[in-house]
Amino acid sequence: MRLRVDPLPTETLVYPDVVLVVDVIRSTTTAVALLEAGAEALYWVAGLEAAKAFKDADVLLAGEAGGVKPPGFDLGNSPREALEAPVGGKVVVMSTTNGTKAAHAAAKTAKHVLLASLYNAHAAARKALELATEEVAILCAGKEGRVGLDDLYTAGVLAEYLGLLGEMEPEDGARIALALRRAYQDPLEALSLSAAAQALKGVGLEADVPFAAQVAKSPLVPVLSGRVGEALIFKGSLPGQG
Amino acid sequence: MRLRVDPLPTETLVYPDVVLVVDVIRSTTTAVALLEAGAEALYWVAGLEAAKAFKDADVLLAGEAGGVKPPGFDLGNSPREALEAPVGGKVVVMSTTNGTKAAHAAAKTAKHVLLASLYNAHAAARKALELATEEVAILCAGKEGRVGLDDLYTAGVLAEYLGLLGEMEPEDGARIALALRRAYQDPLEALSLSAAAQALKGVGLEADVPFAAQVAKSPLVPVLSGRVGEALIFKGSLPGQG
Numbered sequence: 001m002r003l004r005v006d007p008l009p010t011e012t013l014v015y016p017d018v019v020l021v022v023d024v025i026r027s028t029t030t031a032v033a034l035l036e037a038g039a040e041a042l043y044w045v046a047g048l049e050a051a052k053a054f055k056d057a058d059v060l061l062a063g064e065a066g067g068v069k070p071p072g073f074d075l076g077n078s079p080r081e082a083l084e085a086p087v088g089g090k091v092v093v094m095s096t097t098n099g100t101k102a103a104h105a106a107a108k109t110a111k112h113v114l115l116a117s118l119y120n121a122h123a124a125a126r127k128a129l130e131l132a133t134e135e136v137a138i139l140c141a142g143k144e145g146r147v148g149l150d151d152l153y154t155a156g157v158l159a160e161y162l163g164l165l166g167e168m169e170p171e172d173g174a175r176i177a178l179a180l181r182r183a184y185q186d187p188l189e190a191l192s193l194s195a196a197a198q199a200l201k202g203v204g205l206e207a208d209v210p211f212a213a214q215v216a217k218s219p220l221v222p223v224l225s226g227r228v229g230e231a232l233i234f235k236g237s238l239p240g241q242g
Numbered sequence: 243m244r245l246r247v248d249p250l251p252t253e254t255l256v257y258p259d260v261v262l263v264v265d266v267i268r269s270t271t272t273a274v275a276l277l278e279a280g281a282e283a284l285y286w287v288a289g290l291e292a293a294k295a296f297k298d299a300d301v302l303l304a305g306e307a308g309g310v311k312p313p314g315f316d317l318g319n320s321p322r323e324a325l326e327a328p329v330g331g332k333v334v335v336m337s338t339t340n341g342t343k344a345a346h347a348a349a350k351t352a353k354h355v356l357l358a359s360l361y362n363a364h365a366a367a368r369k370a371l372e373l374a375t376e377e378v379a380i381l382c383a384g385k386e387g388r389v390g391l392d393d394l395y396t397a398g399v400l401a402e403y404l405g406l407l408g409e410m411e412p413e414d415g416a417r418i419a420l421a422l423r424r425a426y427q428d429p430l431e432a433l434s435l436s437a438a439a440q441a442l443k444g445v446g447l448e449a450d451v452p453f454a455a456q457v458a459k460s461p462l463v464p465v466l467s468g469r470v471g472e473a474l475i476f477k478g479s480l481p482g483q484g
Contacts (some may be wrong), residue, residue, distance in 0.1 A: 003337035007249045147415045182421075
């Protein structure tokens with residue numbers, strides 16, 4: 001099984017098989033937390049205006065612009081807030097600066113798109129291996145077109161665990177992510193050094209970083225299950241289930 | 243001084259100051275070797291057709307497509323061949339699959355563009371610091387839109403040496419490159435694992451890899467000094483010189 005890591009979404013990437021999309025600070029962490037809190041489905045859209053188009057009584061809007069909740073939205077992009085949010089049985093529409101765009105880039109060509117974070121790292125790795133036939137790719141969202149230490153570190157944690165689960169052939173990006181994971185044994189140290197974590201300090205949301213640094217706390221994996229309009233529909237799945 | 247590393251050229255990157263372009267296997271290594279062999283200037287173009295437009299009696303064409311010398315070209319992209327080539331006093335026009343495109347991406351916005359490899363790593367780092375006022379950026383060429391272990395490792399060697407020369411503030415990409423450099427103490431081991439090195443095996447040019455893995459053998463730094471038509475003109479410069 002090939003193990004591939006792309007540090008950034010680019011126009012030319014083609015995915016033949018499974019992609020784990022990573023935006024650990026914060027949208028893929030928040031996605032898992034929303035499912036933990038009982039959300040029925042997540043609709044991922046690539047922009048704020050596209051999100052607003054879904055607004056109605058049964059739908060909640062979640063997301064951020066510049067790190068904070070956009071006007072007219074019900075929720076921000078904080079995984080701590082998500083875990084306590086009244087989302088039981090509801091659809092949550094999400095739009096974020098980097099994560100939702102990366103998911104759309106992956107969904108152009110991939111057979112399976114999963115959302116991965118440290119929070120669901122082991123479950124996401126297991127699910128990816130269950131679905132894959134030739135390649136598990138990890139696509140890092142990065143930060144506004146630049147590589148993110150936090151996302152590539154998370155890719156390294158996923159790659160390391162995938163290597164424990166089966167025989168993997170790491171490509172260049174996977175070797176880089178594994179080297180990074182080994183350089184920082186403490187996930188909180190690695191995440192805290194990232195530009196994404198620094199930006200959260202600026203808006204008073206730095207407590208989201210230790211939340212995002214928790215490894216393998218959730219067995220839930222958001223898996224792309226369809227589309228509606230411009231939205232990708234993610235539903236929660238457990239490894240070994242369907 | 244900010245220290246920035248971009249693992250891949252992308253459309254949206256903006257460089258305010260100095261960029262070190264790295265395509266260690268092989269075009270930035272070969273560029274240094276051509277200057278060592280006495281070439282007066284290197285004209286870097288982004289495609290084979292653009293290179294052919296410069297063909298005349300006093301100019302040599304060098305480059306590759308699929309790793310080998312294209313039809314009608316005088317030289318391939320082998321640094322071993324370059325060092326022995328009869329290029330004294332001549333202009334060499336170069337077109338390669340990844341390196342020349344990355345240089346053009348950097349040159350869109352940067353104030354100074356330098357070509358760096360392991361072969362001229364220390365000189366390139368010194369020259370970059372001499373020219374920079376706010377940021378030294380290292381742009382990795384990668385391989386056909388994918389990140390290259392060889393280029394990011396070289397960025398790590400450059401970043402490490404820059405840190406010895408002055409106080410640097412590493413951004414996310416620089417921390418990743420430094421972690422990778424520390425994971426492989428032997429440059430030949432790191433380069434040999436890369437997809438670029440594997441591809442050279444396929445065309446019988448694997449002896450270029452140990453050449454490219456030599457660190458700080460040359461004091462020559464190709465520095466962008468102007469343009470002619472679609473070509474970037476690089477001339478050799480020494481640290482401490484102008």
